[in-house]
Amino acid sequence: MSAMLEVKNLGISFGGLRAVNEFNLTIEKGMLYGLIGPNGAGKTTVFNLLTGVYKPSEGVVMLDGENITGKSTIEINKAGVARTFQNIRLFKQLPVLDNVKAGLHNEMKYSMLSSIFHTPAYRKVEKEMDEKAMELLKVFGLDGFADVAAANLPYGEQRKLEIARALATNPKILLLDEPAAGMNPNETQALMDMICFVRDHFDMTILLIEHDMRLVSGICEELTVLNFGETLCKGKTAEVLSDPRVITAYLGN
Numbered sequence: 001m002s003a004m005l006e007v008k009n010l011g012i013s014f015g016g017l018r019a020v021n022e023f024n025l026t027i028e029k030g031m032l033y034g035l036i037g038p039n040g041a042g043k044t045t046v047f048n049l050l051t052g053v054y055k056p057s058e059g060v061v062m063l064d065g066e067n068i069t070g071k072s073t074i075e076i077n078k079a080g081v082a083r084t085f086q087n088i089r090l091f092k093q094l095p096v097l098d099n100v101k102a103g104l105h106n107e108m109k110y111s112m113l114s115s116i117f118h119t120p121a122y123r124k125v126e127k128e129m130d131e132k133a134m135e136l137l138k139v140f141g142l143d144g145f146a147d148v149a150a151a152n153l154p155y156g157e158q159r160k161l162e163i164a165r166a167l168a169t170n171p172k173i174l175l176l177d178e179p180a181a182g183m184n185p186n187e188t189q190a191l192m193d194m195i196c197f198v199r200d201h202f203d204m205t206i207l208l209i210e211h212d213m214r215l216v217s218g219i220c221e222e223l224t225v226l227n228f229g230e231t232l233c234k235g236k237t238a239e240v241l242s243d244p245r246v247i248t249a250y251l252g253n
Helices: 043-050 073-079 096-106 112-117 120-139 155-168 185-201 213-219 237-241 244-251
Strands: 005-014 017-027 032-036 058-063 081-083 173-177 205-209 222-227 230-236
Touching (some): 032 185, 073 081, 120 155, 155 173, 155 185, 185 205, 185 213, 213 237, 222 237
Parallel strands (some): 032 205
Antiparallel strands (some): 005 058
């Protein structure tokens, strides 16, 4: 059986600078996998390569057996890759419900004409989208905020909303870019519980970048450590975090 995500010899250069070099990664379905490393290690560059923001100079990205290398962000999202960002990117002035509905675009179809004239077909699809979005909001305990502008949610709830919107695209794998950024310890613990819940409830495969080692050690089954665009080591979480090379890379000793 093929892995959910398989990356072989992925690389990219910007000008003469090698940002990521011969990056390899295999994530089985249902895994909670961590990508860690010091600032500037190339983690977000890898996410940008996996999601089509950048086109790799070389290498192959396979999603559930399908080659998605070099495809556009929209094509990759439709293939089943969803991501969140370190800096939350919500439609801040739109209601919470409409933020989730924005994620449902992959599966809801009606013509431009239908949307202009609000035909019965348009109204039927809109009703279905409302129902699906509310179902997702209930899962995250956000249904009571459906009509509230996203900007007015507490920070932790905005994180939840961003993940709910990503899940609305019906992905095969969810990429979380520093989900605990800006959170206090209580919020981080709630986030850890939620990420595990998402994995179990949605049978989701999750790859996350994170600086918070408590979160990484608490929920990730395996890790890859990047340093200056190169893989420093990979393996089971406890073994990786106790590797002297990893400790040195983080502490600079």
